[in-house]
Amino acid sequence: MSYLAITELQKYYDSYHALRGINLSIKEGEFVVFVGPSGCGKSTLLRTIAGLESSSSGSINLDGRDITELASSKRDLAMVFQSYALYPHMTVAENLSFALRLAKVPDEEVKEKVRSVSASLQLDPLLERKPKELSGGQRQRVAIGRAIVRQPKVFLFDEPLSNLDAALRVQMRLELARLHKKLGTTMIYVTHDQVEAMTLADRVVILNAGSIEQVGTPLELYRQPNSRFVAEFIGTPKMNLLPTENMIRQENELVFQLGAGEIRFPTARISGPIPSSIVLGIRPEHMSLSEEKGELNGRIELIEHLGSEAYAHIQLSSNQTIIVKVSARSDIKDGQLVNINIDRDEMILFNESDRVISLLAEEVEDV
Numbered sequence: 001m002s003y004l005a006i007t008e009l010q011k012y013y014d015s016y017h018a019l020r021g022i023n024l025s026i027k028e029g030e031f032v033v034f035v036g037p038s039g040c041g042k043s044t045l046l047r048t049i050a051g052l053e054s055s056s057s058g059s060i061n062l063d064g065r066d067i068t069e070l071a072s073s074k075r076d077l078a079m080v081f082q083s084y085a086l087y088p089h090m091t092v093a094e095n096l097s098f099a100l101r102l103a104k105v106p107d108e109e110v111k112e113k114v115r116s117v118s119a120s121l122q123l124d125p126l127l128e129r130k131p132k133e134l135s136g137g138q139r140q141r142v143a144i145g146r147a148i149v150r151q152p153k154v155f156l157f158d159e160p161l162s163n164l165d166a167a168l169r170v171q172m173r174l175e176l177a178r179l180h181k182k183l184g185t186t187m188i189y190v191t192h193d194q195v196e197a198m199t200l201a202d203r204v205v206i207l208n209a210g211s212i213e214q215v216g217t218p219l220e221l222y223r224q225p226n227s228r229f230v231a232e233f234i235g236t237p238k239m240n241l242l243p244t245e246n247m248i249r250q251e252n253e254l255v256f257q258l259g260a261g262e263i264r265f266p267t268a269r270i271s272g273p274i275p276s277s278i279v280l281g282i283r284p285e286h287m288s289l290s291e292e293k294g295e296l297n298g299r300i301e302l303i304e305h306l307g308s309e310a311y312a313h314i315q316l317s318s319n320q321t322i323i324v325k326v327s328a329r330s331d332i333k334d335g336q337l338v339n340i341n342i343d344r345d346e347m348i349l350f351n352e353s354d355r356v357i358s359l360l361a362e363e364v365e366d367v
């Protein structure tokens with residue numbers, strides 16, 4: 001059942017159409033991440049849910065209540081910002097208890113809640129310090145703690161980790177995942193970092209120019225993107241995309257010519273009409289280098305060693321560059337000529353409008 005339901009939400013900043021009819025249903029306890037390139041509307045959507053921006057039309061329902069027109073403070077949501085937004089003149093303890101005291105929560109209850117949050121976020125040694133005496137990670141922890149004490153229905157995070165260094169980001173990401181497990185509260189998290197999105201989310205919402213491009217679990221988006229936009233956005237290194245100028249249609253096969261190489265694809269697997277041009281999408285791990293003749297061939301430009309794995313950047317004889325995952329122990333060298341095999345079952349095909357062409361499973365011949 002939907003806990004937070006967003007229906008036909010539109011947002012204009014004067015004449016600029018920032019949200020273009022958002023429909024989204026979030027379940028209680030879900031960790032949902034909004035991700036997308038800069039300016040796609042992630043923060044606007046989050047801030048509209050929070051009530052910090054008004055919507056131009058559409059509705060937002062939380063736990064059976066229409067909150068579209070409700071003041072931000074009455075929505076039972078807590079927001080954590082990238083900038084921490086702590087009160088500089090207050091100690092950590094005062095920052096944590098401020099909202100509760102404002103709400104006239106009895107003293108004993110305030111103390112108990114602050115104690116519990118402080119213990120779970122390891123803030124005990126810092127309680128008497130002021131924000132300026134804390135590191136970035138500690139400040140962000142206090143900001144999260146301040147949201148938790150209020151026991152909101154939904155937590156809203158706007159790029160909360162982007163001011164932290166790489167190591168601290170990873171650590172805080174784990175802490176957030178643990179916190180979500182422990183509290184079980186619905187969380188909505190905005191980031192432009194797809195790794196953060198993939199590792200934290202139960203479901204990822206990919207936004208593109210004010211519209212939802214696709215919603216799915218991280219694996220669904222990785223394995224079954226429905227557009228070239230999603231395919232390119234999710235995955236590091238990116239999916240290889242090969243526009244095929246020479247596509248020959250034979251009786252039972254499409255033959256994509258790429259320089260001296262070619263990829264054959266059975267037409268029977270394409271459901272519906274065959275587009276006049278096709279872009280092939282292949283992830284780096286779905287190709288392998290081969291001693292014998294492969295479907296494609298090229299020259300190694302560069303090997304990128306990441307320790308546990310390596311990526312070969314290869315210039316094809318068609319002049320396109322692709323990335324192939326290779327063994328970290330591989331002894332291939334820059335400049336070497338290589339053959340490349342492709343796992344055809346893992347290939348994704350895009351039509352002229354950059355949408356995925358739906359494919360049927362490969363037919364198994366009767367023996």
Ligand SMILES: Nc1ncnc2c1ncn2[C@@H]1O[C@H](COP(=O)(O)OP(=O)(O)OP(=O)(O)O)[C@@H](O)[C@H]1O
Pocket residue numbers: 013016018036037038039040041042043044045192
């Ligand atoms: N107050 C405002 N007035 C006018 N235009 C705005 C306002 N706030 C945002 N916009 C515009 O709306 C669009 C969406 O902005 P938003 O901040 O939601 O993007 P975002 O996806 O969060 O981007 P980023 O990752 O860069 O923060 C942008 O083109 C932005 O310029």
